[in-house]
Amino acid sequence: MPKLGMEPIRKAALVNATIVEIGRSGSLDVTVGQIARRAGMSTALAHHYFGSKEALFLAAMRHVLSLYGAEVRGALGVSAGPAQRLNAILRASFSPANFRADVVGAWLNFYVLAQTVPEARRLLNIYQRRLRSNLMDCLHSLAGTRAGAIADGLGALIDGVYLREALAAKPSDGAAAVQLVLAYLNAELSQGAANAG
Amino acid sequence: MPKLGMEPIRKAALVNATIVEIGRSGSLDVTVGQIARRAGMSTALAHHYFGSKEALFLAAMRHVLSLYGAEVRGALGVSAGPAQRLNAILRASFSPANFRADVVGAWLNFYVLAQTVPEARRLLNIYQRRLRSNLMDCLHSLAGTRAGAIADGLGALIDGVYLREALAAKPSDGAAAVQLVLAYLNAELSQGAANAG
DNA sequence: TTTTTTGTTGATTGACGAGTCAATAAACTT
DNA sequence: AAGTTTATTGACTCGTCAATCAACAAAAAA
Numbered sequence: 001m002p003k004l005g006m007e008p009i010r011k012a013a014l015v016n017a018t019i020v021e022i023g024r025s026g027s028l029d030v031t032v033g034q035i036a037r038r039a040g041m042s043t044a045l046a047h048h049y050f051g052s053k054e055a056l057f058l059a060a061m062r063h064v065l066s067l068y069g070a071e072v073r074g075a076l077g078v079s080a081g082p083a084q085r086l087n088a089i090l091r092a093s094f095s096p097a098n099f100r101a102d103v104v105g106a107w108l109n110f111y112v113l114a115q116t117v118p119e120a121r122r123l124l125n126i127y128q129r130r131l132r133s134n135l136m137d138c139l140h141s142l143a144g145t146r147a148g149a150i151a152d153g154l155g156a157l158i159d160g161v162y163l164r165e166a167l168a169a170k171p172s173d174g175a176a177a178v179q180l181v182l183a184y185l186n187a188e189l190s191q192g193a194a195n196a197g
Numbered sequence: 198m199p200k201l202g203m204e205p206i207r208k209a210a211l212v213n214a215t216i217v218e219i220g221r222s223g224s225l226d227v228t229v230g231q232i233a234r235r236a237g238m239s240t241a242l243a244h245h246y247f248g249s250k251e252a253l254f255l256a257a258m259r260h261v262l263s264l265y266g267a268e269v270r271g272a273l274g275v276s277a278g279p280a281q282r283l284n285a286i287l288r289a290s291f292s293p294a295n296f297r298a299d300v301v302g303a304w305l306n307f308y309v310l311a312q313t314v315p316e317a318r319r320l321l322n323i324y325q326r327r328l329r330s331n332l333m334d335c336l337h338s339l340a341g342t343r344a345g346a347i348a349d350g351l352g353a354l355i356d357g358v359y360l361r362e363a364l365a366a367k368p369s370d371g372a373a374a375v376q377l378v379l380a381y382l383n384a385e386l387s388q389g390a391a392n393a394g
Numbered sequence: 395t396t397t398t399t400t401g402t403t404g405a406t407t408g409a410c411g412a413g414t415c416a417a418t419a420a421a422c423t424t
Numbered sequence: 425a426a427g428t429t430t431a432t433t434g435a436c437t438c439g440t441c442a443a444t445c446a447a448c449a450a451a452a453a454a
Contacts, residue, residue, distance in 0.1 A: 003430095004421060004422075004430065007430085026312025027225075027312060028224075028226075031412085042432070042433050043412085044414085044415090044433055044434080045431075045433075047413060048431080048432080051413095108309060111305060111360060114364055115222075115223025115224060116223055116224055124364055149380060153354065155361070156357035156358045157350065157357050157381075158357070159357040159361060160354050163353070163360050167308065167311055167312075167318065167321055167322070180350055183346060184354075184384070187384035187385040190387075190388050191383065191384040200451090201399095201400065201401080201451065202400095203400080204401090207401090228441060229442065229443090230441075238403090239402070239403050241404080241444085241445090242403075244444080245402080250441095250442065250443090
């Protein structure tokens, strides 16, 4: 009994199921069958809506990245001043929605996907550039010419914390992650102040 | 014409070929056939010596980790004083032998392997613990009670730089990587000094 | 010299999985 | 009412790949 207008619902279900399955299994070797089953439909239907497994993976990546982007934008919207804005970016990066076992697992595997699939690489590059530019906006007034180097360090550190989280036995602790990155940031900033003074 | 004593030679060739193939293709989806061909033998022989693909992957991981470990030990052997020893660890981490496109690609995929294969996870945990303990030895005298936090940050930052390298378009620049991590380290240390003074 | 051990591979098996197809059914259009 | 579009799936094709096997060759041991 085909209800019309299923397409967006089915697609959303498949995208979610993809993230969950990749995260759960910790690998890109999930079958379309597994994903479709978790999303409550047949493999044929998954192919009907996405055409290929790769397209489904890319849609899942876009979804994760856009959720992250939205959360950062939301946090920035209510923050004034560079220091608070930096804080907002970090809190968004390690928010409960993003810093969750399955999402982190998916993230790691998206890095692997980017090794093979140009479009996946493009998406990750966009994410990295946007993060960098957000950081730079704040750092310019706080660290002057050292803003670029600090932004690079922060970006790598955030990714590294994610990577280690993917391997960690313990449950995620976003607050601790924010603290770790903030410690780095404060160290860099106070060193700049020391040099300037 | 079977020359005797081939086992270690064949095994070494297979391990190298595994690292190269995983790095080159950027994925664990390399076939035993590809690896065996690159190592100059048949698939059957690869199975004969390693028994399974998984065992071959694990051997490749052990090899990468042991090369890294040896390089760190070598560098530490000729370094005196905590600051120089920290420097040695970082230089070894980003040495031309380790910080190379295919090795970095393999490293990334070993993280993925660790999601599924307990033995792979164990090996990575050993690497992380050894790195941390090496860093702590140096940091204890330089940063006192903050040594633990700084070691965690350094570990995550090193992994993050590796991760970003796996995505980078440009050729590896180990010197730049060392500089970036050193900047972090100096910032943390000088902040400690500032706080102390 | 016979036997055993080591090295080596082509061919085969068996499983699995992506993507296609044909068919069914309900809803909208004309 | 007839035709079209959307939703849905079971069954199938086709390819791939890990792992096994049977066989052969040469060295070492007996």
